[in-house]
Structures are given as C-alpha cells and as structure tokens.
Amino acid sequence: MKNIIIASTSTVHGSGYLDYIVNDLERFFEKAQTILFIPFARPSGISHDAYTEIARKGFQKINKRVIGLHEYENKAEAIKTADAIFTGGGNTFVLTYQLYKNNLISLLQEAVYGGIPYLGTSAGSNICGLTIKTTNDMPIVYPPSFNALALVPFNINPHYLDPDTSSTHMGETRGTRIREFHHYNTPPVVGLREGSWIHVKGQSIILKGDLSARIFEYNKAPYEVFPGTELNHLK
Amino acid sequence: MKNIIIASTSTVHGSGYLDYIVNDLERFFEKAQTILFIPFARPSGISHDAYTEIARKGFQKINKRVIGLHEYENKAEAIKTADAIFTGGGNTFVLTYQLYKNNLISLLQEAVYGGIPYLGTSAGSNICGLTIKTTNDMPIVYPPSFNALALVPFNINPHYLDPDTSSTHMGETRGTRIREFHHYNTPPVVGLREGSWIHVKGQSIILKGDLSARIFEYNKAPYEVFPGTELNHLK
Numbered sequence: 001m002k003n004i005i006i007a008s009t010s011t012v013h014g015s016g017y018l019d020y021i022v023n024d025l026e027r028f029f030e031k032a033q034t035i036l037f038i039p040f041a042r043p044s045g046i047s048h049d050a051y052t053e054i055a056r057k058g059f060q061k062i063n064k065r066v067i068g069l070h071e072y073e074n075k076a077e078a079i080k081t082a083d084a085i086f087t088g089g090g091n092t093f094v095l096t097y098q099l100y101k102n103n104l105i106s107l108l109q110e111a112v113y114g115g116i117p118y119l120g121t122s123a124g125s126n127i128c129g130l131t132i133k134t135t136n137d138m139p140i141v142y143p144p145s146f147n148a149l150a151l152v153p154f155n156i157n158p159h160y161l162d163p164d165t166s167s168t169h170m171g172e173t174r175g176t177r178i179r180e181f182h183h184y185n186t187p188p189v190v191g192l193r194e195g196s197w198i199h200v201k202g203q204s205i206i207l208k209g210d211l212s213a214r215i216f217e218y219n220k221a222p223y224e225v226f227p228g229t230e231l232n233h234l235k
Numbered sequence: 236m237k238n239i240i241i242a243s244t245s246t247v248h249g250s251g252y253l254d255y256i257v258n259d260l261e262r263f264f265e266k267a268q269t270i271l272f273i274p275f276a277r278p279s280g281i282s283h284d285a286y287t288e289i290a291r292k293g294f295q296k297i298n299k300r301v302i303g304l305h306e307y308e309n310k311a312e313a314i315k316t317a318d319a320i321f322t323g324g325g326n327t328f329v330l331t332y333q334l335y336k337n338n339l340i341s342l343l344q345e346a347v348y349g350g351i352p353y354l355g356t357s358a359g360s361n362i363c364g365l366t367i368k369t370t371n372d373m374p375i376v377y378p379p380s381f382n383a384l385a386l387v388p389f390n391i392n393p394h395y396l397d398p399d400t401s402s403t404h405m406g407e408t409r410g411t412r413i414r415e416f417h418h419y420n421t422p423p424v425v426g427l428r429e430g431s432w433i434h435v436k437g438q439s440i441i442l443k444g445d446l447s448a449r450i451f452e453y454n455k456a457p458y459e460v461f462p463g464t465e466l467n468h469l470k
Contacts, residue, residue: 013403044411045418091415093374133375138412139328140368141419142381159406168248170429171394176279177373180326183280184376194405 003028003117004151004200006128008158008192010058010089010121017058018121020195024208026062028117028199032084034065040098041090041123055088079107082116089122089158092135096127097143109149118151122158125192129155134181134189136174152198152205153187153235160191160214178216188234189216198231205231238263238352239386241363242432243393245293245324245356252293253356255430259443261297263352263434267319269300275333276325276358290323314342317351324357324393327370331362332378344384353386357393360427364390369416369424371409387433387440388422388470395426395449413451423469424451433466440466 005021005028012020029035039051052068059066066086072078079085085108087095099105112118120128126135127148134155163173172180178189191214192198199206207213212224215234225231240256240263247255264270274286287303294301301321307313314320320343322330334340347353355363361370362383369390398408407415413424426449427433434441442448447459450469460466 009405011405013405042415042418043407045415091412094415094419133377134373136373136406138369138371138416139374139381140412140416142368146374146377159404161404161406169394169396170244170246170248171371171396172278177375180277180280180329181373181375183277184329 001115001202002112002151002200003115004112004128005117005119005197006125006152006156006192006200007119007121007197008125008160009194012195017054018061021197022061024197025119028119029062029064029084032064032117034067034082035059035084035086035119036069036078036082037066038069038085038087038095038124040069041088041092041095043088043090051088051090055086075102075104076107079104079111082111084117084119085111086119087121087124087127089124091140092123092126092132092137093139093141093143095123096132096146096148097141099127100144105149109151112149112151125156125158128152130187131155131185133185134178152200154231155181155185155187155189157189157191160193175214175216175222178222182216182218186218188218190214190231190234191216191222196227203232205234207231236350236437237347237386237435238350239347239363239435240352240354240432241360241387241391241427241435242354242356243360243395243427244429247430252289253296256432257296259432260354263354264297264299264319267299267352269302269317270294270319270321271304271313271317272301273304273320273322273330273359275304276323276327276330278323278325286323286325290321310337310339311342314339314346317346319352319354320346321354322356322359322362324359326375327358327361327367327372328374328376328378330358331367331381331383332376334362335379340384344386347384347386360391360393363387365422366390366420368420369413387435387466389466390416390420390422390424392424392426395428410449410451410457413457417451417453421453423453425449425466425469426451426457431462438467440469442466
C-alpha cells in the first residue's frame with residue numbers, strides 16, 4: 001500500500017530544516033530505523049555528501065539513521081531493501097536526469113507501490129507527479145524525459161506562490177504559467193504552498209498542513225481546497 | 236553581418252507594448268517594410284493569430300507591416316526572404332519545440348548570419364543564447380533539445396530579478412538558480428533586467444537601456460555591467 005508524503009518545501013521561513021513537519025514524520029517513519037536519502041537534486045549545487053549531512057542532522061531529531069543513495073555501489077539493491085526513502089529538494093531537472101541515468105525510475109515506483117514509505121520535499125515532490133512539467137526550476141540539464149514517478153494522478157507545483165499584486169515585474173505569474181501548461185496538457189495541477197503537504201495512503205490522497213492549496217484543472221477556473229480535503233477524485 | 240536586438244521584455248511596467256524601445260526599433264528596422272513575426276511562444280497560450288495581432292498593433296506606431304510566420308505554408312521560404320524577423324515572448328519550451336518541429340533552427344541562424352535584422356523579446360531572446368537552460372519558463376512541453384540559436388557566445392536570462400530581501404518565500408532566487416546552472420555548464424549568463432537590451436552588430440555586443448545587467452561567469456563572483464559596455468569578450 002502506497003504511503004507517501006509530498007511536501008511543498010523542506011523548510012518554512014523562520015524555522016529549521018523539516019521542523020514544521022517533524023512530528024508527522026516521526027509517525028510516518030515509525031517503523032523505519034534507517035532512511036535512504038536521495039541527494040541527487042543538489043540544492044545550490046552542493047555535493048551529495050554535504051546534502052546527505054543536512055538530511056542526517058534533520059533526522060537526528062527523531063533518531064533516524066540516514067544513508068545517502070550515492071554511498072551505495074548497487075543503488076538498485078539499496079532502493080529494493082530500503083526501510084524508507086526520502087528525496088530532497090534542489091533542481092528537478094538534475095534529479096530527474098540522475099534518476100534516469102541510474103535506471104531508478106521503475107525501481108522507485110515498485111518500491112513505493114510495494115509499501116516503502118516515501119517522503120519528497122520540493123524537487124523530491126515534483127517527481128511524485130505525472131511529469132516534471134510544472135516545476136519552477138531552471139532547466140540546467142537536459143533529462144531524457146519529463147515523465148516522472150506518477151505516484152499520484154496529477155502534477156505538483158511546489159512552493160506555490162500567489163501573485164504579488166504590488167509587483168511591477170512583467171514576468172509570468174505562477175498561475176499564468178500553470179494555465180499555459182493546460183494549453184498543452186490535461187492533468188490537474190496541485191499548487192502546494194510552503195508548509196503544506198499531501199499524505200497518500202493507499203487510495204487516499206489528503207491535503208495536510210495549515211494552508212489551503214490551489215487546484216488547477218483543465219478547462220476549469222482554479223479553486224482552493226482546504227486541509228483535510230480528499231484529492232483522490234482529481235484526474 | 237549580424238544585426239540583432241535581444242530585449243529582456245516586450246513591455247515595461249506602466250507603458251504599452253514595445254513603447255520603451257520603439258524609437259530604437261524604428262532605426263533598427265529602417266530598411267524593412269515588413270517584419271516576419273514568429274508567434275510560436277504563445278504567451279498565456281493565446282493563438283498565433285491573436286499574438287500576431289498584438290505585434291501588428293505594436294509596429295503600426297512605426298509604420299511596419301507584420302506577417303505571422305504561421306500564415307505561410309512554406310515557412311522556410313518565409314524566413315529566407317524576410318526583410319526582418321521578430322520572435323515574441325511567451326513560453327521558451329513551446330517556442331523551441333516548434334522551431335525544431337518545423338526545422339527552422341539552422342534556417343534562422345543562416346538568416347541572422349546573412350544580415351536579416353532579428354529582434355527577440357523574452358523567450359525570443361532566450362533562444363539567441365547558446366541554450367535555453369537559463370529560461371525562467373515552465374517546461375510545459377518537451378523539446379528535442381535545449382540547444383538554441385547560439386547567436387551570441389553566452390546564455391540569456393531575461394526578466395532578470397534581484398533577490399527580494401523582504402521575501403519569506405523559500406524557493407530559489409534567480410541568482411541561486413544561475414549558480415546551479417554553473418555546476419553543470421560553463422558558458423556565461425547575462426541577467427538582463429526588464430528595460431535592458433543587447434544590440435549585436437557584427438562582432439560588437441553592446442548593453443543598451445538605462446539599467447545595468449548582471450553577469451554570471453563560471454567560477455567567478457557575479458558582477459554588474461553598465462549600459463554601453465561591450466560584451467563580446469564574454470565566452
């Protein structure tokens with residue numbers, strides 16, 4: 001049974017790494033001694049080792065051991081035998097490129113469908129959607145495909161931002177970009193604000209956190225859904 | 236001899252379409268009766284016809300006729316015989332996809348190297364760089380390559396934005412994203428603020444407009460260059 005947390009961000013303004021969600025993660029990772037960390041998204045280009053160290057410190061708070069996937073020679077085996085998996089944020093294109101390069105896409109899908117708890121933050125959440133076509137990241141490397149893990153029947157837009165009505169900037173708002181997405185693609189998009197997450201448990205897909213999320217469906221005006229809402233009807 | 240204007244945006248806050256640059260465009264397009272408009276980037280997903288109408292109205296101010304490239308059955312011939320070319324903004328991935336799909340990349344390069352004046356704004360400027368890897372746009376379609384027209388020896392980041400020091404948002408700043416680009420790519424990036432443009436004339440590449448631009452070079456601290464600066468040393 002799928003058991004997934006898809007979080008908008010690892011960190012909310014003014015608090016430490018994963019702090020806002022750590023109590024929920026303690027329950028979520030209850031049965032896991034060790035968390036396999038996928039550091040491939042490399043935020044700000046930091047090394048896999050340095051990034052894994054950040055995750056390690058974050059999970060010390062709830063007494064979990066963290067091992068970086070890059071530390072394993074046999075990455076397929078590491079995923080198959082993991083207690084739990086956490087993919088951190090950074091650049092979604094870099095992450096996707098590395099997952100394809102290491103032939104890990106279907107292995108990760110099998111692991112998650114097989115019941116291994118999966119946590120994603122930011123880029124690690126983007127890849128839970130059908131495609132990475134609603135990432136906010138810069139396309140700094142060319143992945144072999146934009147198709148992602150498709151663990152939920154929609155796309156994710158993490159770090160969702162409402163339009164800044166005081167701005168004089170002429171670049172597109174997030175909402176405009178997602179509307180452009182719907183000129184070429186039909187899947188729904190969940191705009192997940194920082195501090196929000198989605199908990200997938202089997203067939204259930206529930207919005208969590210204190211904030212509402214913005215839902216963009218094809219040929220429909222965008223609308224808000226509130227914490228506790230079941231999202232498994234979206235498709 | 237190359238003759239190119241690479242503009243950050245079509246419109247600056249508080250003024251009309253192309254208004255801020257229209258006097259320079261009148262000189263730039265002096266010898267052109269008709270401008271071939273490439274509407275493929277479709278901002279907000281508007282139709283090729285509707286987008287061409289916007290460009291047409293914009294160029295009425297300086298008495299130029301505008302024809303959309305989509306109106307031609309034989310697009311290759313339209314490019315080869317154009318007086319001048321203008322590629323408008325919108326989504327860079329959609330634009331790049333369409334250029335590849337219609338086999339127009341090398342034709343556009345030949346046209347520009349052959350001396351046909353080329354104006355790009357926003358996405359139309361992004362494609363003047365080596366690759367589209369420093370676009371701000373959402374990857375809503377998957378182009379066959381991120382390689383662009385390479386009309387200048389660097390990449391462009393249009394709508395360049397300084398970090399908002401009052402923001403509580405945890406998404407990456409533009410500067411962070413460009414630094415991430417340099418973990419995987421070595422070409423310089425010109426962060427072109429709204430209201431700035433670059434005029435390429437033969438070997439010369441001059442920053443124009445009232446604002447400075449931010450230059451990001453591999454393994455170097457970013458720095459500002461001021462209007463009138465010759466950028467042809469960047470590579």
